[in-house]
Amino acid sequence: MKVTGWVGIAAGLLILLSCAAAISALIGASGGAISVSGADFSAIRFTLLQAALSALGSLLIAVPLARALARRRFRGRDLLVTAMGAPFLLPVLVAVLGLLAIWGRNGVLSALMESVGAERLNIYGLTGVVLAHLFFNIPLVTRLLLQGWATIPPEHLRLGQQLGFGPVERFRLIEMPMLRTVLPGAGLLVFLLCISSFAIALTLGGGPRATTLELAIYQAIRFEFDLPRAGTLAMIQTGLCLIVAAVTMLIARPGEARAGMIHPDPFSPPEGRVLDGVVIASVAMFLSGPVLAVILRGAPALLELPYGVVEAAIRSILVALSSAILTVGVGMALSIGLVRMAELRPRLARVFEAAMLLVLVISPFVLATGWFILLRGHVDPFAIALPMVVTINALMALPFALRAFVPAVAMARRTDGRLADMLGLTGYTRLRHVLLPHMRGPAAFAAGLAAALSMGDLGVIALFGSTTTATLPLVMYQLMGAYRMEAAAGAALLLLLLSFGMFAVIDRLGKSHDPV
Amino acid sequence: MIRFDGAVLRNGGFSLRADLTVLGPGICAIVGPSGAGKSTLLLALAGFASIGAGRLMIGEQDVTALPPAQRPVSVLFQDHNLFAHLDVAANVSLGLRPDLRLNAAQKSRVQQVLQHTGLQGLSARKPAMLSGGQQQRVAIARALLRDRPVLLLDEAFGALGPGLRREMLTLVRTVAVEQNLTVLMVTHEPEDARAIADHVLFVAQGQVHPPLPTAEFFAAPPRAVADYLGLD
Structure with missing residues (x-):
C-alpha cells in the first residue's frame, strides 16, 4: 500500500505537471500578448450566449418537471427517473443524429x-x-433538483397542509427556499458544461455566427494551422472555465443528505395534476424521441455496415478499454495516495485534491492543443493520436473515479486495515485481501463509466484523427458530413449499443461476486 | 372528547386498529414499543394518515374525511416545526394567515402569544439562532394562536435534555389548563407520562388499547404493558 500510495502521488504530480506544461506551451504559442480579432470576439460572445441560454432553459424546464416527479406517483415513474441518468453515457453524436431525425x-x-x-x-x-x-x-x-426535493422535511409538507397553505404559499414557503440553494449551483454546472462542449458545436453550429471557442480552436489547428491563434483562444477558454468553476465551488454548499431519499407516499395536491402530467409527458417525448429515432433508423442499416465502420468500432473498443484500465489504475493509486496523505498531512492533501479537480476543469481540447504544440518538434502528433485520445479520455473520467474510490479506500483502511495491521499483513497480500474486496464495485463502476465515455467521445480525435486512426464517432461524423445518413444511422445505433453495453457488462463484473 | 369507532388507520403498508374514547380536556400520554404505531395514531388524528374503515369523531364532529387544515387539531413534531428562512414572528403568524398579511390587531396578538410563551425579544430571530427548547416554544406559540381544541405532541421534546424537557412539559400543562385543551402526546419516557398525564394509552402490535388513569396504569399494568415497562 505504501508503494502504491507513492506511485499514486507521483501520477497525480505528473498529471499536474503535464497540464502546467500544456498551459505554458499555449502561453508561449500565443506569443504572450493576447491579440483578439473580431472573429474571436464573436466566438467568445456565441460561447457565452449559447451556454447562458442552455443553462437558463434547462432550469426553466427542469423545475416543473422535477416538481411533478417529486409529488406524483405513477406506473413507470421510477423507470423514468432512472432513465434520466442515461444521457450521461449517451454519445453526443448519437443524440445529435437523433435530434436531427426529429427536428x-x-x-x-x-x-x-x-x-x-x-x-x-x-x-x-x-x-x-x-x-x-x-x-x-x-x-x-x-x-439534482429531485435530490433537492428529497431534502424538504416531510414535516414541512404536513405543516403546510395543517396551516392551510395554498399552491402559492407552498411554493413560496416550502419549495422556494430549497430552490434558492440548489438552482445557482445547477445552473453554473450546466453553464460550465456548455462552455466546453465541442461535438455539439461542431455538428450543429459552425459558420461565423455560430462558432464556439472550442470550435474556433479546432478550426485554427485543423484548417488554418494558426498556432498563435489556437494558443490565444485556448487561454481564453481556460480562463473562462476556471472562473466559472471557481464561482461554482464558492457558491456550492454541500447539501444536507437525508435518509430515505424518495418518499414513497408524498403529499400529492389535487390541483395541478393535469399540468404535471402534461409536463412529464412532453419532456419524456422530447428526451426519448431522438433515441427512438436512432434505433428505428439504424436497425435496418446495422446488418450492412461499411467495413470502415466495423474497423473503427473495433479500434474504439480498444481505445475505450485502454482508457478504462488507465483510469482505474491511476485512480486507485491516486486514491490510496490521497487517503494516506490525508492521514499524515490533511492540509496538503486537501490542496492536492483541489488542484487535481481544478486541472480537470481545463477542457480536454485545450490540453490536447497544448500537448500538440509541445510534441510537435519531436514526434508526429498524428501518429500518436490514439495514445493521446486514450490519455485524455482517461483524464476526463478520473474525477468520477476519484469520487467513487476515495471513500472506498478510506473505508477499507478504517475497517479491515486495523485488523491487517494487527495480523501484520503487508504488501501484495494486504492489497489483495484488505483493499481489493472493497474496491471491486467502485472499480467496475468507474471502468464502465470511463469505457462508455471514451467510446462515445468525439473531441481530441477530431483534431488529430486520420483514416488509419479514426474511431467510431469520427467515422460516424464523416458519414454525416458526406450525407450518407443510412450508414451514419447504423453507425449511431452501433455506437449506442457499444457505449451502454460496455458500461453494463463492466459494471456487472463488480457485482457478480459476493458483496463485501 | 376523541373517539375512534372501529377504525383502521393506514400509513404506508402499516395498519393499526383503534376502537376507543379519549376524554377531554386533559392530557393523555401514548406509550408503547417503537414501531407499534404511536405516530400513526397521531398522523391519523391530524389527517396525514388515512382511515380505512370506521370513523373518527372529535367532539361532536365526524372528521374522518376532513382535510388536515379543517380539523380542530394542531401538531408539534420533534423536528422541523419551523421554516428556517422565516423569523420567529413570521413562523408564529403562519398560524393566523399562511400569506402572512396580518392586520394590526393580529400583529399584537402574535406579540402577546410570544410574551406568554417566554419568547419576548426574540421575534426577529431566525430559528437557527434559537436553542432547541426555544424552537419548540415557537411551535407552541403558533399552536396557541391557531386556538384548536386538540394538541398533538409527536415526541416533541424527545431531543431535549431532562431539565429542559420537564420545563416544556410544565409549559404544556399550563397552556392545556388555561385553554381547555385535549393533549395527546407520544413519549418514550414513562416518567413524562407520570409527570403530567391524566391518562395513559398503550399501543402495541397493531392495536391501540383504551386509555387508563395514569395512577392505575402504572400501579396495576396489564401483562403487555408490564413487559414493555420491564416490570415483573
Whole structure:
C-alpha cells in the first residue's frame, strides 16, 4: 500500500505537471500578448450566449418537471427517473443524429410542418446547439433538483397542509427556499458544461455566427494551422472555465443528505395534476424521441455496415478499454495516495485534491492543443493520436473515479486495515485481501463509466484523427458530413449499443461476486 | 372528547386498529414499543394518515374525511416545526394567515402569544439562532394562536435534555389548563407520562388499547404493558 500510495502521488504530480506544461506551451504559442480579432470576439460572445441560454432553459424546464416527479406517483415513474441518468453515457453524436431525425430539415417535425403548408425547420446554429444542450442537461438538472426535493422535511409538507397553505404559499414557503440553494449551483454546472462542449458545436453550429471557442480552436489547428491563434483562444477558454468553476465551488454548499431519499407516499395536491402530467409527458417525448429515432433508423442499416465502420468500432473498443484500465489504475493509486496523505498531512492533501479537480476543469481540447504544440518538434502528433485520445479520455473520467474510490479506500483502511495491521499483513497480500474486496464495485463502476465515455467521445480525435486512426464517432461524423445518413444511422445505433453495453457488462463484473 | 369507532388507520403498508374514547380536556400520554404505531395514531388524528374503515369523531364532529387544515387539531413534531428562512414572528403568524398579511390587531396578538410563551425579544430571530427548547416554544406559540381544541405532541421534546424537557412539559400543562385543551402526546419516557398525564394509552402490535388513569396504569399494568415497562 505504501508503494502504491507513492506511485499514486507521483501520477497525480505528473498529471499536474503535464497540464502546467500544456498551459505554458499555449502561453508561449500565443506569443504572450493576447491579440483578439473580431472573429474571436464573436466566438467568445456565441460561447457565452449559447451556454447562458442552455443553462437558463434547462432550469426553466427542469423545475416543473422535477416538481411533478417529486409529488406524483405513477406506473413507470421510477423507470423514468432512472432513465434520466442515461444521457450521461449517451454519445453526443448519437443524440445529435437523433435530434436531427426529429427536428432537422428532413425530420419528423419538418414533414408535419410541410404537410400543413408551413416551412421546414432549420435548426443549424444557435437553435440546434441550445436544443442539444437542453437534451443533455434537462435530465441532469432534474436529477439534482429531485435530490433537492428529497431534502424538504416531510414535516414541512404536513405543516403546510395543517396551516392551510395554498399552491402559492407552498411554493413560496416550502419549495422556494430549497430552490434558492440548489438552482445557482445547477445552473453554473450546466453553464460550465456548455462552455466546453465541442461535438455539439461542431455538428450543429459552425459558420461565423455560430462558432464556439472550442470550435474556433479546432478550426485554427485543423484548417488554418494558426498556432498563435489556437494558443490565444485556448487561454481564453481556460480562463473562462476556471472562473466559472471557481464561482461554482464558492457558491456550492454541500447539501444536507437525508435518509430515505424518495418518499414513497408524498403529499400529492389535487390541483395541478393535469399540468404535471402534461409536463412529464412532453419532456419524456422530447428526451426519448431522438433515441427512438436512432434505433428505428439504424436497425435496418446495422446488418450492412461499411467495413470502415466495423474497423473503427473495433479500434474504439480498444481505445475505450485502454482508457478504462488507465483510469482505474491511476485512480486507485491516486486514491490510496490521497487517503494516506490525508492521514499524515490533511492540509496538503486537501490542496492536492483541489488542484487535481481544478486541472480537470481545463477542457480536454485545450490540453490536447497544448500537448500538440509541445510534441510537435519531436514526434508526429498524428501518429500518436490514439495514445493521446486514450490519455485524455482517461483524464476526463478520473474525477468520477476519484469520487467513487476515495471513500472506498478510506473505508477499507478504517475497517479491515486495523485488523491487517494487527495480523501484520503487508504488501501484495494486504492489497489483495484488505483493499481489493472493497474496491471491486467502485472499480467496475468507474471502468464502465470511463469505457462508455471514451467510446462515445468525439473531441481530441477530431483534431488529430486520420483514416488509419479514426474511431467510431469520427467515422460516424464523416458519414454525416458526406450525407450518407443510412450508414451514419447504423453507425449511431452501433455506437449506442457499444457505449451502454460496455458500461453494463463492466459494471456487472463488480457485482457478480459476493458483496463485501 | 376523541373517539375512534372501529377504525383502521393506514400509513404506508402499516395498519393499526383503534376502537376507543379519549376524554377531554386533559392530557393523555401514548406509550408503547417503537414501531407499534404511536405516530400513526397521531398522523391519523391530524389527517396525514388515512382511515380505512370506521370513523373518527372529535367532539361532536365526524372528521374522518376532513382535510388536515379543517380539523380542530394542531401538531408539534420533534423536528422541523419551523421554516428556517422565516423569523420567529413570521413562523408564529403562519398560524393566523399562511400569506402572512396580518392586520394590526393580529400583529399584537402574535406579540402577546410570544410574551406568554417566554419568547419576548426574540421575534426577529431566525430559528437557527434559537436553542432547541426555544424552537419548540415557537411551535407552541403558533399552536396557541391557531386556538384548536386538540394538541398533538409527536415526541416533541424527545431531543431535549431532562431539565429542559420537564420545563416544556410544565409549559404544556399550563397552556392545556388555561385553554381547555385535549393533549395527546407520544413519549418514550414513562416518567413524562407520570409527570403530567391524566391518562395513559398503550399501543402495541397493531392495536391501540383504551386509555387508563395514569395512577392505575402504572400501579396495576396489564401483562403487555408490564413487559414493555420491564416490570415483573
